[in-house]
Amino acid sequence: MDITEVEQLMATQRAVRRFRDEPVEDATIERVLAAATRAPSARNIQPWRFVVVRDPETKGRLGEIFDELGQQMYGPNAPDHDHWRDVPVLVVVCAEMVFGRDAGGESALAASVYPAVQNLLLAAHAIGLGTVLTTRWKRREAELRPLLRLPENVSVLAIVPMGWPDRAYGKNRRAPVAGVISRERFGTPWR
Ligand SMILES: Cc1cc2nc3c(=O)[nH]c(=O)nc-3n(C[C@H](O)[C@H](O)[C@H](O)COP(=O)(O)O)c2cc1C
Numbered sequence: 001m002d003i004t005e006v007e008q009l010m011a012t013q014r015a016v017r018r019f020r021d022e023p024v025e026d027a028t029i030e031r032v033l034a035a036a037t038r039a040p041s042a043r044n045i046q047p048w049r050f051v052v053v054r055d056p057e058t059k060g061r062l063g064e065i066f067d068e069l070g071q072q073m074y075g076p077n078a079p080d081h082d083h084w085r086d087v088p089v090l091v092v093v094c095a096e097m098v099f100g101r102d103a104g105g106e107s108a109l110a111a112s113v114y115p116a117v118q119n120l121l122l123a124a125h126a127i128g129l130g131t132v133l134t135t136r137w138k139r140r141e142a143e144l145r146p147l148l149r150l151p152e153n154v155s156v157l158a159i160v161p162m163g164w165p166d167r168a169y170g171k172n173r174r175a176p177v178a179g180v181i182s183r184e185r186f187g188t189p190w191r
Helices: 003-009 024-038 057-076 101-111 114-127 138-150
Strands: 050-052 089-096 155-161
Touching: 003 114, 024 089, 024 101, 024 114, 050 057, 050 155, 057 089, 057 114, 057 138, 101 114, 101 155, 114 155, 138 155
Parallel strands: none
Antiparallel strands: 050 089, 089 155
16 A cells, blocks of 8 residues: 555545535445444444435535524634535434443544544545535534434434535645654654
């Protein structure tokens, strides 16, 4: 395996919020989600569950909730008002609540699902699909439950809109790595 290709994949993985009006086949989605499930999890418990949503009504309702949450968080100028009804696929990333419902359980669960989410983003990008991770759902989870028929023991962690990107995206912008590494003690420069 060529690390340069892996680095290139990671450096060009972007938040894509606009998509072409072209379908994404089931087989393609399954391939992306198979890659997601290769992720590590605590005790290899694999708590991730995915709901693939194509139904325009459901996507539209989720979009309304997303926008309402955006307005609460950022005011009327919420930056990411999107047309979720028209996004080809929404992947709802859920988790079986296997670690208990206290704060410790919730963070253990999240820690065991987000590696799979990152795999999902990278695998989708490798195929040429665009994605954007959204995580603001907790506050409205009660409304998502009947919409997605979630059982009691399953929670929503994220929703990832997915489709063929509207345009070519360049490299992502990240701070130089040396600035976030310390040598031996926090704050001692790496080089
Ligand atoms: C935890 C998390 C939550 C995010 N939530 C949103 C979101 O609600 N809406 C959105 O448009 N992008 C969301 N993003 C995408 C980030 O805004 C995006 O990755 C970041 O601005 C860097 O852009 P880039 O990935 O294109 O380089 C989220 C990313 C993460 C990791």
